[in-house]
Every structure is written in structure tokens, then in C-alpha cells.
Amino acid sequence: MSAAVLSGKELSEAIRAETASEAAELAAAGIPPRLAVVIATADESSAWYVRSIARAAEKAGIVCDLVDLGPDAAAGTIRETLAELSGDPVVHGVILQTPLPGGAALEDLASAIAFEKDVDGASPLSLGRLAAGLPAFAPATAEAVVALLDHHAIELSGRHAAVVGRSTVVGKPAAHLLLDRNATVTVCHSRTADLAAVTSAADIVVAAVGRAGLITAEHVRPGAVVVDVGTNPTAEGGLVGDVDAGSVRGRAGALTPVPGGVGPVTTALLLRHTVRAAARTGGAAARVGREGSG
Numbered sequence: 001m002s003a004a005v006l007s008g009k010e011l012s013e014a015i016r017a018e019t020a021s022e023a024a025e026l027a028a029a030g031i032p033p034r035l036a037v038v039i040a041t042a043d044e045s046s047a048w049y050v051r052s053i054a055r056a057a058e059k060a061g062i063v064c065d066l067v068d069l070g071p072d073a074a075a076g077t078i079r080e081t082l083a084e085l086s087g088d089p090v091v092h093g094v095i096l097q098t099p100l101p102g103g104a105a106l107e108d109l110a111s112a113i114a115f116e117k118d119v120d121g122a123s124p125l126s127l128g129r130l131a132a133g134l135p136a137f138a139p140a141t142a143e144a145v146v147a148l149l150d151h152h153a154i155e156l157s158g159r160h161a162a163v164v165g166r167s168t169v170v171g172k173p174a175a176h177l178l179l180d181r182n183a184t185v186t187v188c189h190s191r192t193a194d195l196a197a198v199t200s201a202a203d204i205v206v207a208a209v210g211r212a213g214l215i216t217a218e219h220v221r222p223g224a225v226v227v228d229v230g231t232n233p234t235a236e237g238g239l240v241g242d243v244d245a246g247s248v249r250g251r252a253g254a255l256t257p258v259p260g261g262v263g264p265v266t267t268a269l270l271l272r273h274t275v276r277a278a279a280r281t282g283g284a285a286a287r288v289g290r291e292g293s294g
């Protein structure tokens with residue numbers, strides 16, 4: 001048996017097409033959607049993501065500003081930049097790339113991103129609202145996991161999902177989104193005793209740790225669905241996941257590929273969030289305009 005391939009290509013293209021048409025409508029109404037990407041890292045996986053955001057934004061008709069503060073940026077500088085972009089009326093989405101320089105924590109700095117512009121759901125307010133089941137942008141990567149499973153008609157309700165990784169951008173929000181869909185969720189991490197025993201009890205394994213090839217066949221129950229969130233750069237300039245696909249393929253029922261799985265859906269959802277944020281501020285501006293002329 002070889003695992004079915006849960007491609008993200010079709011879904012990401014559909015989201016991007018819909019986003020492009022919404023962006024065109026907004027631009028025609030005088031509100032060109034605009035996303036600011038704040039970079040304070042030299043991480044290769046992040047650089048890859050930023051290039052892919054910039055390319056996809058251009059194709060979708062979204063203006064994308066890359067604000068590169070350099071890998072040695074001070075936490076205070078990052079915070080001020082986020083606050084400034086949050087106050088800029090022409091910017092609709094603000095995202096801070098991780099990993100951050102020493103002394104800077106996303107959990108702390110992201111509170112400087114205005115809630116309405118927090119299109120990667122990074123602030124404690126967004127994550128708290130997500131956990132409470134209130135409207136908020138979910139981190140694009142975490143949302144991509146669930147969107148990809150939905151797209152491939154994989155049942156979540158009542159099933160046991162093991163999330164490997166507890167980061168603020170992926171593991172924790174993915175756990176909340178899965179829980180919200182009535183999955184039984186176990187969150188595993190670097191201190192989990194006997195990881196393989198825990199993950200091989202699950203129907204769905206979500207690997208989001210950032211360690212190439214960590215998940216092997218012994219971690220997977222035969223027939224289980226495996227979602228690979230990892231995007232680890234290789235020495236050859238390629239990209240590999242957290243799942244050892246060669247080993248898992250023969251045991252899992254379905255597996256998301258890297259590249260071409262969660263990654264492209266992540267980028268597409270980030271752009272969708274940006275357009276939705278623009279539509280909301282645009283709506284508010286239009287109301288203000290009417291009242292002003294009224």
C-alpha cells in the first residue's frame with residue numbers, strides 16, 4: 001500500500017483565484033489591499049516563505065511591502081515598526097516572520113499588531129479569541145492544515161488527532177482548530193515520553209516541529225492520515241518536511257507532500273485574510289465617507 005497524496009495545489013489555486021477577484025474589486029473601489037511583511041530573521045525557511053508570499057501577492061493584485069529590519073534588529077525596533085504599520089491606514093495586514101532574533105519573542109511583540117490587521121493570528125488576543133471560539137484570523141499555517149483535510153474530505157469529528165509541536169504559529173492554534181471541529185486532540189512536544197506510542201494511537205498525525213524526518217513509520221498507525229507542516233531547507237536548496245516520507249508512505253493511508261502540500265495553502269490563506277481585512281476597513285471607510293458627505 002502507498003499513501004494517497006493530499007496535494008495542496010488545487011485548493012491553493014482555488015483560494016488564490018477567489019482572492020484575486022476580491023482584490024480586483026477592492027482596488028476598483030479605491031482600496032488596493034496591502035500586506036506588510038516584517039522580517040527580522042535570516043532563517044532560510046522564512047526567506048522561502050517571504051519570496052513565495054511576495055510572488056503570490058503580486059499575482060493576486062495585492063500590494064506587498066517587505067520591511068526588512070535585519071537579523072540583529074532589537075525587540076523595541078520590531079515593536080515600533082509593527083505599531084507604525086498598524087496605524088497606517090493604507091496597510092491592511094501585518095505579519096512578523098519567525099524565528100526572531102534572541103531576546104525577541106513573537107508572543108510578546110505580536111501584541112503590537114492591531115487585531116484587525118493580524119492576518120497571521122499571531123497576537124495573544126487573536127490566539128485567545130481562537131481558543132475561546134470567537135472570530136479572529138487563525139494563523140495561516142494552522143488553518144491550512146484543517147483546510148487541506150477538509151478539501152480532501154477527511155473526517156475530523158470524533159477522530160483522534162495528534163499534533164506534534166506546540167508553537168504559537170502552528171501547534172497550539174492547529175490544536176484549537178481541530179478541537180473546534182470535534183476531533184479528540186493530543187498535543188505532543190519535545191518532552192513527550194514515547195512519542196511514537198502517542199502518535200501511533202492517532203487517526204490523524206500533524207507534524208509541526210521543524211525537524212527534518214522526525215516522523216517515521218514507527219510513529220504512524222497503518223492507514224492513518226499524516227499532515228506534514230515542516231518546511232526544512234536542505235543543503236541542496238530544496239525543502240523537506242518533518243515526515244520521513246520514504247518510510248511513512250508505505251504505512252500511512254494518506255500523506256501531504258512537501259513541497260506542494262500545506263505550504264501553498266498557507267500562502268493562499270494569508271492573502272485571503274489580507275483581502276478580508278481590507279474589505280472590512282474599506283467598508284468602514286465607505287461608511288465614514290457617506291456620513292461625511294451626508
Ligand SMILES: Nc1nc(=O)c2c([nH]1)NC[C@@H]1CN(c3ccc(C(=O)N[C@@H](CCC(=O)O)C(=O)O)cc3)C=[N+]21
Nearest residue numbers: 045046049052096097098141231259260261263264266
Ligand atoms: N509568523 C510566521 N508565520 C509563518 O507561517 C511562518 C513564519 N512566520 N516563518 C517561516 C515559516 C515557514 N513558512 C512557510 C510557508 C509556506 C511555504 C511554502 O509555500 N512552501 C512551498 C515551497 C516553496 C515555493 O514553491 O515557493 C511548498 O511547500 O510547496 C514555506 C514555508 C511559514 N512560516
